[in-house]
Amino acid sequence: MLITEKKDLLQPFLKELEKNQPLQTELKEWLVNNFSILNIQKDEIILSEGETCKYAWVVLNGIIRSFHYVGEAEVTSRLMTPYHIIISPESFYTQTPAFESLQALQPSVLARLHYQQLDLLYQLFPSFNYVGRRLTEYYLFITERRLHLLRKQKATDKYKFFLEKYPDLINEVPLKYIASFLGINQETLSRVRRKIK
């Protein structure tokens, strides 16, 4: 892939990164040089349970879900849209096997950076620790929001919360994944939807 093309693809993500604080030009160049672009098919698995999460991915296009198994059943834990950074946190931070998998729900474009490259990035540009900290704080906040959702007692409340906080997902993601994300089953979600309309 041409470097100019890669640059264009990464541009909106870099802009997101700069929301807090502008980044040094060399840092941005380093990012463009070191990220790789991936084209992912619908349903393709990006990370399998049991593998160690060696990359941080950025969604440039498409939707990715994380899921794990509870017995036979799949549980969808996160739904990730453009400019979201994806890792399996425990696995990535501790470089141990993941208990969850990552899968594309649509044909998607991702950028990825290797764990060791990210480590190097923090060494080369210590100021990037500030960005890393702010980003992690943001992810902590949205994780708390998912917790808030799951603490809603009634299926109806969960669905309303979902509509409010994740409006861009409702028409993009099959209901079975949304139901699972909300911790209810698909039939219950379907009944909730009928009641609300």
Place this chain on the structure above:
Amino acid sequence: MLITEKKDLLQPFLKELEKNQPLQTELKEWLVNNFSILNIQKDEIILSEGETCKYAWVVLNGIIRSFHYVGEAEVTSRLMTPYHIIISPESFYTQTPAFESLQALQPSVLARLHYQQLDLLYQLFPSFNYVGRRLTEYYLFITERRLHLLRKQKATDKYKFFLEKYPDLINEVPLKYIASFLGINQETLSRVRRKIK
């Protein structure tokens, strides 16, 4: 409070901070000088819903819970034990009013640092951004663990997970708070306990 006394109180917390990487002596001195120690009574409210979370607290002793209201009912969202750093994430990071409150479940000893002091700390010691990032990553990980708990479908599974991951809390925290933390009601928790024993 004497500085030597404060130093002794903070010592185990500083040791926790140094688990990843030793800290410069001046940084540790700065922390000892700038943290304030608070003695908190049982049931005392540390932060009230609607207030902005201006401090980061460290539990040196005791147990703190966070909770918010859903209608009339209180929902306990976190239970925090020694050396845990406490903030109301959204409120602290964005300096906007909190939707949750913080309360001591036991007589507790806390150390606190003002938001602006923390900001100053990051400026004075840029390397502390690394520590901040690692800490935030850790809190992200344990937040995901709470999510994992709430995604368990059956009350029995939630309680077993709680016993496994939070063994130090089971004999210290009244069951009504644990039930609420698990997203079930107290009577259900009581019945689960009978069935398990």
Place this chain on the structure above:
DNA sequence: ATTTTTTTTTGACTTTTGTCAAACGCCTTT
């Protein structure tokens, strides 16, 4: 030691959600 208060458990009943099987609607393929 006794009383009072708080915490935990129990019982009877209601509400909510899950389960399984089948049907429906819509898009794509032949």
Place this chain on the structure above:
DNA sequence: AAAGGCGTTTGACAAAAGTCAAAAAAAAAT
């Protein structure tokens, strides 16, 4: 137009959890 596949809805019934009131147990106060 018919057939197949996928996502969504519906129905009948079972299981799980919630609610309210009261009892029992444990802890704290007098």
